[in-house]
Amino acid sequence: xxxxxxxxxxxxxxxxxxxxxxxxxxxxxxxxxxxxxxxxxxxxxxxxxxxxxxxxxxxxxxxxxxxxxxxxxxxxxxxxxxxxxxxxxxxxxxxxxxxxxxxxxxxxxxxxxxxxxxxxxxxxxxxxxxxxxxxxxxxxxxxxxxxxxxxxxxxxxxxxxxxxxxxxxxxxxxxxxxxxxxxxxxxxxxxxxxxxxxxxxxxxxxxxxxxxxxxxxxxxxxxxxxxxxxxxxxxxxxxxxxxxxxxxxxxxxxxxxxxxxxxxxxxxxxxxxxxxxxxxxxxxxxxxxxxxxxxxxxxxxxxxxxxxxxxxxxxxxxxxxxxxxxxxxxxxxxxxxxxxxxxxxxxxxxxxxxxxxxxxxxxxxxxxxxxxxxxxxxxxxxxxxxxxxxxxxxxxxxxxxxxxxxxxxxxxxxxxxxxxxxxxxxxxxxxxxxxxxxxxxxxxxxxxxxxxxxxxxxxxxxxxxxxxxxxxxxxxxxxxxxxxxxxxxxxxxxxxxxxxxxxxxxxxxxxxxxxxxxxxxxxxxxxxxxxxxxxx
Amino acid sequence: xxxxxxxxxxxxxxxxxxxxxxxxxxxxxxxxxxxxxxxxxxxxxxxxxxxxxxxxxxxxxxxxxxxxxxxxxxxxxxxxxxxxxxxxxxxxxxxxxxxxxxxxxxxxxxxxxxxxxxxxxxxxxxxxxxxxxxxxxxxxxxxxxxxxxxxxxxxxxxxxxxxxxxxxxxxxxxxxxxxxxxxxxxxxxxxxxxxxxxxxxxxxxxxxxxxxxxxxxxxxxxxxxxxxxxxxxxxxxxxxxxxxxxxxxxxxxxxxxxxxxxxxxxxxxxxxxxxxxxxxxxxxxxxxxxxxxxxxxxxxxxxxxxxxxxxxxxxxxxxxxxxxx
Numbered sequence: 001x002x003x004x005x006x007x008x009x010x011x012x013x014x015x016x017x018x019x020x021x022x023x024x025x026x027x028x029x030x031x032x033x034x035x036x037x038x039x040x041x042x043x044x045x046x047x048x049x050x051x052x053x054x055x056x057x058x059x060x061x062x063x064x065x066x067x068x069x070x071x072x073x074x075x076x077x078x079x080x081x082x083x084x085x086x087x088x089x090x091x092x093x094x095x096x097x098x099x100x101x102x103x104x105x106x107x108x109x110x111x112x113x114x115x116x117x118x119x120x121x122x123x124x125x126x127x128x129x130x131x132x133x134x135x136x137x138x139x140x141x142x143x144x145x146x147x148x149x150x151x152x153x154x155x156x157x158x159x160x161x162x163x164x165x166x167x168x169x170x171x172x173x174x175x176x177x178x179x180x181x182x183x184x185x186x187x188x189x190x191x192x193x194x195x196x197x198x199x200x201x202x203x204x205x206x207x208x209x210x211x212x213x214x215x216x217x218x219x220x221x222x223x224x225x226x227x228x229x230x231x232x233x234x235x236x237x238x239x240x241x242x243x244x245x246x247x248x249x250x251x252x253x254x255x256x257x258x259x260x261x262x263x264x265x266x267x268x269x270x271x272x273x274x275x276x277x278x279x280x281x282x283x284x285x286x287x288x289x290x291x292x293x294x295x296x297x298x299x300x301x302x303x304x305x306x307x308x309x310x311x312x313x314x315x316x317x318x319x320x321x322x323x324x325x326x327x328x329x330x331x332x333x334x335x336x337x338x339x340x341x342x343x344x345x346x347x348x349x350x351x352x353x354x355x356x357x358x359x360x361x362x363x364x365x366x367x368x369x370x371x372x373x374x375x376x377x378x379x380x381x382x383x384x385x386x387x388x389x390x391x392x393x394x395x396x397x398x399x400x401x402x403x404x405x406x407x408x409x410x411x412x413x414x415x416x417x418x419x420x421x422x423x424x425x426x427x428x429x430x431x432x433x434x435x436x437x438x439x440x441x442x443x444x445x446x447x448x449x450x451x452x453x454x455x456x457x458x459x460x461x462x463x464x465x466x467x468x469x470x471x472x473x474x475x476x477x478x479x480x481x482x483x484x485x486x487x488x489x490x491x492x493x494x495x496x497x498x499x500x501x502x503x504x505x506x507x508x509x510x511x512x513x514x515x516x517x518x519x520x521x522x523x524x525x526x527x528x529x530x531x532x533x534x535x536x
Numbered sequence: 537x538x539x540x541x542x543x544x545x546x547x548x549x550x551x552x553x554x555x556x557x558x559x560x561x562x563x564x565x566x567x568x569x570x571x572x573x574x575x576x577x578x579x580x581x582x583x584x585x586x587x588x589x590x591x592x593x594x595x596x597x598x599x600x601x602x603x604x605x606x607x608x609x610x611x612x613x614x615x616x617x618x619x620x621x622x623x624x625x626x627x628x629x630x631x632x633x634x635x636x637x638x639x640x641x642x643x644x645x646x647x648x649x650x651x652x653x654x655x656x657x658x659x660x661x662x663x664x665x666x667x668x669x670x671x672x673x674x675x676x677x678x679x680x681x682x683x684x685x686x687x688x689x690x691x692x693x694x695x696x697x698x699x700x701x702x703x704x705x706x707x708x709x710x711x712x713x714x715x716x717x718x719x720x721x722x723x724x725x726x727x728x729x730x731x732x733x734x735x736x737x738x739x740x741x742x743x744x745x746x747x748x749x750x751x752x753x754x755x756x757x758x759x760x761x762x763x764x765x766x767x768x769x770x771x772x773x774x775x776x777x778x779x780x781x782x783x784x785x786x787x788x789x790x791x792x793x794x795x796x797x798x799x800x801x802x803x804x805x806x807x808x809x810x811x812x813x814x815x816x817x818x819x820x821x822x823x824x825x826x827x828x829x830x831x832x833x834x835x836x837x838x839x840x841x842x843x844x845x846x847x848x849x850x851x852x853x854x855x856x857x858x859x860x861x
Contacts, residue, residue, distance in 0.1 A: 035617045035618055036618070036619070041619070042573075042617075043574075043575040043577075043578070044573075044575065116619070117589070117614065117619040118589070118619075119573040119574070119586065119590070119616055119617060119619075120573050120574040120575050120578065120582075120586060121582065121585070121586070123582070124577070124578050124579070124582055187619060188619045189619065189620065209807070210618070210628075210629075210807070211629060211632075211807030211808075211811060211812065212701065212702055212807040213701070235701055235805065236805065237700060237701075237805040238802055238805070238811075238815075239680075239802050239803045239805070241684050241803070242683075242684065242687060242699065242700050242802075242803050242804065242805060245684065245687045245688060245691060245692055245699045245700075246691075246699040246700055246701075246805075248692045248699075249687070249691035249692045249695060249698070249699040250695070251691070251698050251699045251700070251701070412818070413572065413818070414566060414567050414571075414572055414817075414818060414819070414820050415566060415567050417567065417568075417571035417572060418566070418567025418568050418571050419567070421568070421571055432576070435577065441577065445576065445577060445579075450580065452579070452580040452581050452584075453581075455579035455580075455581060456579065457579075457580070458576070458577070458578060458579035458580050458582075458583065459576050
């Protein structure tokens with residue numbers, strides 16, 4: 001009788017295990033959830049990664065963030081660099097069977113600045129376009145007020161929606177002030193319930209249950225050929241331990257951001273395949289170049305030592321980046337000297353890495369007038385970047401060794417960003433993921449002087465200001481010709497390294513973990529795009 | 537009785553108002569939501585535009601004024617992140633948490649009360665000592681560790697239960713519930729167990745203490761002397777008299793489980809309101825946090841009201857006092 005009841009219990013428990021209902025279905029565990037499936041609602045990492053499954057952009061970014069044709073097959077620029085002409089791909093269908101034409105791109109551009117209640121609008125991506133016209137159904141022409149080399153990167157950053165699916169069947173005319181003839185725009189809720197979620201991507205929308213799952217299914221009419229998976233389910237599992245457990249239990253087939261401390265174990269597990277790839281995300285330290293006195297510094301009689309380039313160089317020499325990569329990041333990082341890694345445009349191959357030299361650092365500090373060092377508070381978030389707080393602690397120890405007594409002030413991301421934007425730190429740790437624009441991306445946001453009208457220095461909370469650098473950056477941002485543009489970027493990078501306006505520590509290497517037998521292409525923008533997941 | 541009810545509801549409204557004020561100003565001092573919502577690649581002009589769009593560029597007392605006027609019309613604000621009314625967002629996630637809470641409390645009572653009573657009736661037996669030791673472990677173990685251990689044991693090593701998430705749901709009166717499907721139940725067991733273990737430990741200790749005291753009372757001895765069956769003595773006379781402290785604690789804990797099952801919901805990726813709360817706090821989504829905490833206050837007050845009414849049913853000596861004599 002005992003055996004029978006045991007068997008009955010085992011049978012009952014066994015029947016509770018969910019069986020895969022659909023062959024070739026993929027379940028992925030994500031670290032965070034998009035705020036909406038509306039591709040134009042919120043310019044946020046998870047939203048952009050998810051939209052790449054269902055919506056495509058005019059030009060795409062490949063795994064190394066190089067620009068590739070997507071909805072536009074080819075493009076050309078005029079002599080003066082002010083007019084861009086895009087030839088659209090023929091035969092592209094939307095998920096509802098409609099044809100993709102230039103009208104849909106115009107409608108997308110119309111909707112972008114008008115998405116109701118958008119927390120972070122994508123309007124920045126089309127603001128450089130003075131006019132957008134469609135000479136015919138398969139051509140788009142864009143003019144800019146002044147030469148703007150980053151137009152392709154901007155256009156790669158948003159997905160194209162269907163005008164008809166949004167309720168507009170008539171012709172579309174784009175003007176920067178607003179598109180005539182369009183009564184109103186659907187808000188993100190119409191996308192979340194699926195009624196307007198019609199794109200051209202390889203997968204089409206099935207359902208979005210916030211907090212639970214996003215389900216997509218294969219789109220057989222995709223122009224690039226029907227994709228491999230019949231169904232993809234994205235499940236947000238924010239707790240990293242639970243995410244790994246879900247992979248090990250077989251509940252999910254692929255997870256993003258496995259915790260670094262578990263990677264050794266996962267790599268040696270025959271049931272798991274770990275894939276990793278270089279990313280464009282640089283972890284850097286930014287100095288307070290403006291405070292007098294600086295808020296977190298003591299022992300200098302009110303002077304701000306960060307303004308002295310010798311002090312900054314000393315700090316850079318004191319930090320052993322290789323040690324941080326080995327011990328803190330578990331090898332999952334690449335030491336950095338410039339703001340973007342070498343596979344991206346604008347890096348100067350002549351600039352080598354720096355070797356740590358504590359003695360030289362002490363000598364520089366003495367030369368700058370701080371033989372006994374000073375006290376410093378290093379601000380850092382503790383839940384935003386991989387091992388951010390631990391990196392800060394290592395940096396603090398290294399700085400203390402050369403005489404700069406450093407204390408770490410770690411806090412949650414929400415508090416950190418608010419305090420940083422209030423200029424409360426003398427030295428802070430942060431990260432920057434460069435877009436396909438390469439070096440131009442961190443240059444204009446992190447080290448260009450803050451200038452609201454020119455749109456420069458938006459995240460330059462160290463208030464670094466170097467007029468020579470600004471001139472080069474502005475010239476680069478106005479040079480369309482790729483060779484000249486890249487040369488100017490390299491020149492700017494050299495100035496940044498010379499003047500040590502900012503201190504890059506390392507570039508993150510992004511890990512993904514899949515069940516054995518599957519592999520995927522890692523992306524430099526750290527987006528988990530499941531379209532490349534395939535059997536090995 | 538009606539006057540009593542009205543007074544209690546009135547008290548609830550006052551506490552809700554105080555709570556809303558405290559949370560509103562408290563969140564304001566933490567930081568600016570725009571810093572978290574906006575893409576870092578956006579320039580300063582875009583950041584300011586985002587602030588203006590969300591109404592965050594106005595001074596805090598003006599923002600509070602808008603909030604109060606919205607409140608008067610029954611509008612608790614729209615989430616900054618999700619672009620849905622905060623109340624609708626919370627109510628859409630509430631059924632998931634409620635079914636988890638109900639299952640957890642049921643498990644706690646059904647397992648905790650009999651175990652506690654056994655330990656109280658036979659205090660020197662090996663079983664009783666084991667139960668009490670177990671209860672100490674149960675309420676000392678940190679919730680997140682316990683949850684991860686349950687996942688490791690049942691999902692990874694034995695592979696009999698899923699590692700998290702919500703299973704298949706069935707719509708009942710338009711509300712998706714998961715306890716009506718086998719797949720849904722299998723997803724519910726582990727998080728409910730995780731929640732229940734702590735409550736169970738409390739209930740065991742309370743039931744044991746109550747039973748040990750009541751079992752020595754004269755009326756129990758009298759009932760035994762009269763020849764009543766042990767089942768009736770224990771099941772009716774002892775049980776009813778130990779229930780008042782148990783009901784009190786259960787009332788408080790039910791409120792806790794519904795409003796603050798944050799850790800369990802995060803570890804098990806259960807799409808309930810606790811997870812919504814922690815995510816919203818992290819993103820400084822102020823309308824959702826304020827609405828959530830006001831709802832929580834209301835919930836606690838209502839639960840305590842039910843507990844008080846329950847007293848009068850359990851203990852005939854307690855009568856609900858009306859407004860006067």
